[in-house]
């Protein structure tokens with residue numbers, strides 16, 4: 485099954501699972517250095533780290549909104565299943581009204597493209613302002629290894645293929661929709677945005693890639709994966725976000741988390757309880 489739905493305020497919220505991503509466990513990292521990293525590696529079962537790649541569909545008073553767009557066909561047939569999940573719901577690409585992007589990494593944004601064109605013929609694309617600014621900055625591009633330059637191409641593609649229907653957003657209420665707040669979660673990428681639906685303990689925070697490995701990084705928020713552009717900033721963001729989620733009692737999910745849950749305090753750190 486690649487889609488799971490829940491009612492959320494004025495929205496029907498559906499997780500569209502794009503597939504499962506695998507990477508060697510050597511990508512595990514820790515902000516406290518090599519000895520701490522060795523402990524994380526020793527405790528990790530198996531040779532690979534695997535996690536879900538999700539995007540999300542909101543059906544509500546403002547039409548059809550996607551949060552991120554999956555990989556499309558860019559990362560091969562083991563991913564890209566979000567498109568089929570949409571078709572299974574009877575939703576054609578032309579019916580999507582808007583996409584809220586969390587950030588410009590391939591597993592979130594490459595699904596916006598198809599055969600050198602735009603996959604979504606009608607949708608407005610909302611991209612975090614700081615994210616677009618960073619990934620269109622030639623100096624920033626030159627400072628990164630080639631393996632980390634993919635999002636610059638994605639930004640250029642968006643500006644070209646979605647020209648006239650691309651706009652930037654800052655933190656706070658997202659324009660054009662009901663009851664969605666953009667929440668800056670910098671570090672994984674510098675402009676990464678999470679989105680919060682509703683308010684109070686019934687709110688749902690979608691934290692994008694602020695956290696990849698739900699059990700490891702709630703128990704030890706300084707554990708990481710080598711996918712964060714600024715690992716220390718990502719660590720500070722993760723800790724503050726987990727503290728706030730625990731305090732407010734929000735439901736949470738992420739681009740790489742299976743299901744929804746709540747964050748509680750445990751043993752000086754945190755735990756995730758699925759609901």
Ligand SMILES: [Zn+2]
Pocket residue numbers: 589591592693739740
């Ligand atoms: Zn991701």
